[in-house]
Amino acid sequence: MAASGAVEPGRPAATAAPSAAPARAPAPERLFRPISAEDEEQQPTEIESLCMNCYRNGMTRLLLTKIPFFREVIVSSFSCEHCGWNNTEIQSAGRIQDQGVRYTLTVGAQEDMNRQVVKTDSATTRIPELDFEIPAFSQKGALTTVEGLISRAISGLEQDQPARRANEEPVAERIDEFIVKLKELKQVASPFTLIIDDPSGNSFVENPHAPQKDLALIITHYNRTLQQEEMLGLQVRLKKPEEWLTLHPHVVFQVLQFNTNCPECNAPAQTNMKLVQIPHFKEVIIMATNCENCGHRTNEVKSGGAIEPLGTRISFHITDLSDLTRDVLKSETCSVEIPELEFELGMAVLGGKFTTLEGLLKDIQELVTKNPFTLGDSSNPGQMEKLQEFSQKLDQILQGNMKAHFIMNDPAGNSYLQNVYAPEDDPQMKVEHYKRTFDQNEELGLNDMKTEGYDTGPAPQR
Numbered sequence: 001m002a003a004s005g006a007v008e009p010g011r012p013a014a015t016a017a018p019s020a021a022p023a024r025a026p027a028p029e030r031l032f033r034p035i036s037a038e039d040e041e042q043q044p045t046e047i048e049s050l051c052m053n054c055y056r057n058g059m060t061r062l063l064l065t066k067i068p069f070f071r072e073v074i075v076s077s078f079s080c081e082h083c084g085w086n087n088t089e090i091q092s093a094g095r096i097q098d099q100g101v102r103y104t105l106t107v108g109a110q111e112d113m114n115r116q117v118v119k120t121d122s123a124t125t126r127i128p129e130l131d132f133e134i135p136a137f138s139q140k141g142a143l144t145t146v147e148g149l150i151s152r153a154i155s156g157l158e159q160d161q162p163a164r165r166a167n168e169e170p171v172a173e174r175i176d177e178f179i180v181k182l183k184e185l186k187q188v189a190s191p192f193t194l195i196i197d198d199p200s201g202n203s204f205v206e207n208p209h210a211p212q213k214d215l216a217l218i219i220t221h222y223n224r225t226l227q228q229e230e231m232l233g234l235q236v237r238l239k240k241p242e243e244w245l246t247l248h249p250h251v252v253f254q255v256l257q258f259n260t261n262c263p264e265c266n267a268p269a270q271t272n273m274k275l276v277q278i279p280h281f282k283e284v285i286i287m288a289t290n291c292e293n294c295g296h297r298t299n300e301v302k303s304g305g306a307i308e309p310l311g312t313r314i315s316f317h318i319t320d321l322s323d324l325t326r327d328v329l330k331s332e333t334c335s336v337e338i339p340e341l342e343f344e345l346g347m348a349v350l351g352g353k354f355t356t357l358e359g360l361l362k363d364i365q366e367l368v369t370k371n372p373f374t375l376g377d378s379s380n381p382g383q384m385e386k387l388q389e390f391s392q393k394l395d396q397i398l399q400g401n402m403k404a405h406f407i408m409n410d411p412a413g414n415s416y417l418q419n420v421y422a423p424e425d426d427p428q429m430k431v432e433h434y435k436r437t438f439d440q441n442e443e444l445g446l447n448d449m450k451t452e453g454y455d456t457g458p459a460p461q462r
Contacts, residue, residue, distance in 0.1 A: 044077075054083040064093065073118070075143065089140035090118070095263060096232055097201025099348065104218040105146070105205055108191040112216065113147040116206035122232060123198035125149060130181055130192075136199075136231065146194060147186055154182050199228040208383065211368045211390050213344040221348045223445050260289060267293035284329060286354055301329060301352035307444060308413025310433040315407050316357075316417055317428045321400030324358035327418040333444065334410035336364070341393055341404070343368075347443070357406065357417075358398060365394050411440040 044061040051058040058080030066072050072093040079086040107113065119125065120141045125134040134153060142152065157179055164172035185192055196203050201221070207214040224232075255274045262269040269291040277283050288299040318324070330336070332352045336345040343364075350363055369391045396402035408415050413433070419426045441447050 044075075049078060051078075051080040051083065051085060053085040054080060056080065056082045058082070058085075073143070088142075090143045091121075091141055096234065099201055099221045100197070100199040100224050100228065101201045101203060102198070102220040102222065103194075103196045103203065103205040104220070105194045105196075106191055106216045107146060107185075107188060107194055108216065110188050111208070113145065113186065113188065115146050115208060116143075116204075117145055117149060117196070118143055118202075118204040119149065119196060120198055120200055120202045122200045123196050123203045125153075126195040126197070127185070128193050128195070130178070130185075132178075132182075149194075150182055150186055154179055157182075199224050200232055210383075211341070211343045211387065213342075219346055220443060222443070262289070262291035262294060262296055263298065264296040265291065265294040267291060269293070284354065299353070301331070301354040307446070310413055311409070311411040311436050311440065312413040312415060313407065313409045313432040313434060314415065314417050315405060315430040315432075318357070318397060318404050318406055319428065323428070324356065324361070324398065324400075326357050326420065327354070327416075328357050328360050328408075329354050329414075329416040330360060330408065331410055331412060331414040333412040334408055334415040336360075337405075337407040337409065338397075339405050339407070340402070341390055343390065361394060361398055365391060365398075411436050412444060 044063040047060045047062065048057050049060040050056075058078055060076060060078045063075040064072070065075065074091045074093050075088075076091070077086070077088045105112070105115070118141075119139075121139065122136050124136045126132065132153075139152070139156070142148070144152070157175055161172055161175065164175065196205060205217060205219075207217060255272055258271045258273065260269055260271045261267065269289055271287055271289045273285060273287045275283055276286055285302045286299065287302070288297070290297050316323075316326075330350070330353045333347050335347050337343065345364060350360075350367065353360060353363070355363075369387055393402060397404050406417075408417060417429065419429060421427075436444075436446075438447065
């Protein structure tokens, strides 16, 4: 059953009137401030707006903020003191990500209903057990919980029931029965599956067990189809840098520059790119962007070669402070595990990086401990204690006071950890090559790839 009618109840969104009340804007030097209950300077901008219900002036409040794993967002809230109508929504202010993302959550307890969820307007929500779907662009973006998503769907289905009962009573009865099933889901009498599929890559489902792996949540990153690209309004893209280098091999050892936009402030910036040969490994492409407008710096590493026939699993035993100085190449498809800390970092998180082991551990520490969903007065005290314990143990590893195993698992085989004994074997390092599973090939887009006889017929449809 499709919930095409499950839209935000009410009327069109309020539009800003020409006259505006004095605004309390965020500090100009940091337009999108990290979301935090302790930041007293982070105040919403208030704009007098026209109410589309009673056509008198109400108030719109805009908050420009940053949410982890979701980049920048604009949270807007409208309220009218004359008729009482109100409306809230969330919009992504960041760029569309390079890949789409799919969150598959198995809801088996009441605590799962309280998970924070960021759902953009381009995301599709499905509950397979009820054959229920909320199509993309049928609802405004929302910062809510799993229970809030279901409640919102119930409200959307209930809003036109009086008219249906008058004109189409059989249809209204079937919808009433379906609404009862949705309400039963909120009680979690039996486990069910919630799927949020966002081609823009900007949706998010909270992991309440961070920094440990969430066994109930599966995150899949995928390449968009042409239909999804068109749905998002994306133009035809230029060739990727690695493809461009293939067509222009004479510039391999030069530092190339491309005109781009800063991912933080969207001001014009330049990206430097160079192909580097890593000893005893392969060629990689290092790209770095430096914005002169806001000072933002970013670097990214991409493999300069093809996906390897076998996946690679590198296990390294950290026993001394000098081990942290080893070079590390973590590709976008590589996951990281630290068994002693019960920690796992999934694919695509932190992107591709070429750094040292110490630098990568510090990036992991910053990613986990500075997550606003786990800070402030809305956080779970038990979760905060676990994060503090995780950070303390990670500090011990960084100071050389604790031994630990560092495991890199890359199905594409494009990650690397420096072997200081090369070309001899490293006694602290174990490198395993394995055959990828069907699911791993699916994530890499290999199952639908046709490399032989592709000019004799169309690719198989799935």
